[in-house]
Amino acid sequence: MAAYLLHLAILAGIYIILAVSLNLIIGYAGQVSLGHAAFYGIGAYASALAALHWHFPFPLAALGAMLVTGGCGLALGLPTLRLKEDYLAIVTLGFGVIVDLVFLNLEVTGGPDGLVGIPSPRLLGLSFRPQPLYLLLVILAVFLVLGFTYLLVRSYHGRALRAIRDHETTAQVMGINTPAYKIVIFSLAAALAGLAGSLYAHYITFINPESFGLHTSILILCMVVLGGMGSIIGSVLGAIALAVLPEMLRQFQAYQDLIYGALLVALLIWRPEGLLGRGKLSLKFLTRG
Amino acid sequence: MSLLAVNDLTKYFGGVKALEGVSFTVAAGDIVGLIGPNGAGKTTCFNVINGLLPPTAGQVRLAGEDLVGLPPYRRAALGLARTFQNIQLFGGMTVGENVLTGHHLREEVGTMAALLPLSRVRRAETQAKEQAKELLHLVGLGDKEDAPAEALAYGEQRRLEIARALAQEPRLLLMDEPAAGLNPRETEDLMALLGKLRDLGITLLVIEHDMTLIMGISHRVVVLDHGQVIAQGPPAEIRRDPRVIEAYLGREDDEEDGSGGGG
Known part of the structure; x- marks a missing residue:
């Protein structure tokens, strides 16, 4: 039972990084991205391959994964972020599907079987294979990500991003370089998703394309929407809730999707801004610094 | 000229x-x-x-x-600054934050430095907030700094747009x-x-x-x-x-x- 709780906690930590990073794109910059799991997957595969083929130590593999996913985010963002937001949604959706297919069909990614035997992190002779230690590692990563995100959104950059979300044209008229902001934040969020992927790969030690498909993108999106767009704490709570909720609903597994759907519909009717959406509890006490 | x-x-x-x-x-x-x-x-x-x-x-x-x-x-x-015929405020922000957005071009803290918890970053932000407050006083919204921009009356929203544009100097x-x-x-x-x-x-x-x-x-x-x-x-x-x-x-x-x- 303890092992199971630790497992849930580790997954929740990884989800937190995913949700918070997606929230930067959706909740702060106001761009709709439906392919976040693709970056998560690219990070997982990149990190696993770096460790398996080149025997990169974990920190380097994780850093490499972030660089690769950040680069992918840049490559995808440069041509598409000039478009209006609904096009970005379609492009990222397509990107997610393509990346999934690539994982499934490339030899180097192991096709449908995926990659096995990904080494557990080892730092200073200490193996992080035991769950409690891995949880510490994840918690450290979560705190780094939260700290960075907090500093970002409360700086004038955060204000510029929210201006873009509220009124892109006007933001540009005010002197905000909107294309640069959108591209940088998209790429940054992709890099953070890559970090989550790396943490996942070296924890599970076995990855296949199934974990990084469209349903995962939707799951991450649900975490952001549930917690509230533009609220960091909201994303944390949303991620924890959607990591734990399926477990609590396990005995009703047949009805799981139904309950899920009903919860989301209820949320959208009564609290469309999410549990901690902007303007309510949200970040006020954070941004006042 | x-x-x-x-x-x-x-x-x-x-x-x-x-x-x-x-x-x-x-x-x-x-x-x-x-x-x-x-x-x-x-x-x-x-x-x-x-x-x-x-x-x-x-x-x-x-x-x-x-x-x-x-x-x-x-x-x-x-x-160059501008106000709009159909008011275009940042609805998700407070009155003060709207004005601060106009200050974006005047930020003296570097792109990266802005992310650090430095005292000079905090000082710059406090200074910007004081300037924003002065501008709000100028347009007669001195007491509305923390109100959501959307909650302002129509005429007040027009004046907020002017304050925001003025923050661009x-x-x-x-x-x-x-x-x-x-x-x-x-x-x-x-x-x-x-x-x-x-x-x-x-x-x-x-x-x-x-x-x-x-x-x-x-x-x-x-x-x-x-x-x-x-x-x-x-x-x-x-x-x-x-x-x-x-x-x-x-x-x-x-x-x-x-x-x-x-x-």
Whole structure:
């Protein structure tokens, strides 16, 4: 039972990084991205391959994964972020599907079987294979990500991003370089998703394309929407809730999707801004610094 | 030298000639009114100056620098600010944050340094907030700093847009119908505010339908009709100009066929 709780906690930590990073794109910059799991997957595969083929130590593999996913985010963002937001949604959706297919069909990614035997992190002779230690590692990563995100959104950059979300044209008229902001934040969020992927790969030690498909993108999106767009704490709570909720609903597994759907519909009717959406509890006490 | 020089500006939307050979200048420190009947091309002219629309032909220069081809944010960096006819505030922010957004170009802290918990970053932010508060006092919203921008009354929202634009410390402020939708008392307040801006040496180009307002504050007035400048000069001259009267009221002798504005 303890092992199971630790497992849930580790997954929740990884989800937190995913949700918070997606929230930067959706909740702060106001761009709709439906392919976040693709970056998560690219990070997982990149990190696993770096460790398996080149025997990169974990920190380097994780850093490499972030660089690769950040680069992918840049490559995808440069041509598409000039478009209006609904096009970005379609492009990222397509990107997610393509990346999934690539994982499934490339030899180097192991096709449908995926990659096995990904080494557990080892730092200073200490193996992080035991769950409690891995949880510490994840918690450290979560705190780094939260700290960075907090500093970002409360700086004038955060204000510029929210201006873009509220009124892109006007933001540009005010002197905000909107294309640069959108591209940088998209790429940054992709890099953070890559970090989550790396943490996942070296924890599970076995990855296949199934974990990084469209349903995962939707799951991450649900975490952001549930917690509230533009609220960091909201994303944390949303991620924890959607990591734990399926477990609590396990005995009703047949009805799981139904309950899920009903919860989301209820949320959208009564609290469309999410549990901690902007303007309510949200970040006020954070941004006042 | 003139601060803004618009030269032979032309904008076609397909076959519609929204602007045709529009030329005028705005001298530094002046308030210039841009008037004309509905559909004369006033807002289009702003959008082209501002960079929201590319011109079909012609030049726009700000303090000698060619603006055509630059994105709006680069033009803002050169000292151009604007308020909108249909108010465009950042609805998810407080009144104070809206003004701070206008301060974006004035941020002295570096891109990366801004992310660090440094005392100089905090100091810069406090300073920006104080400036924002001063601007809010200037436009009469001193006590509304923490209110959500969306919660303001209509006239207050107009004034907030002005404060936000002023936070850019622009060389030239384009105002698109600042008095639209205001009641007479609010219009009076606005006039007083524009007077204050003039005394501060801010150059204004103002589109307005309220003739008392525009004739009262402008040093010069430019009149557009059907995308062309039909007159420009001091308000006293413009008021008597037969072409202007005709553009607004129609010519007596073509009332019957109703086609209006021929020559």
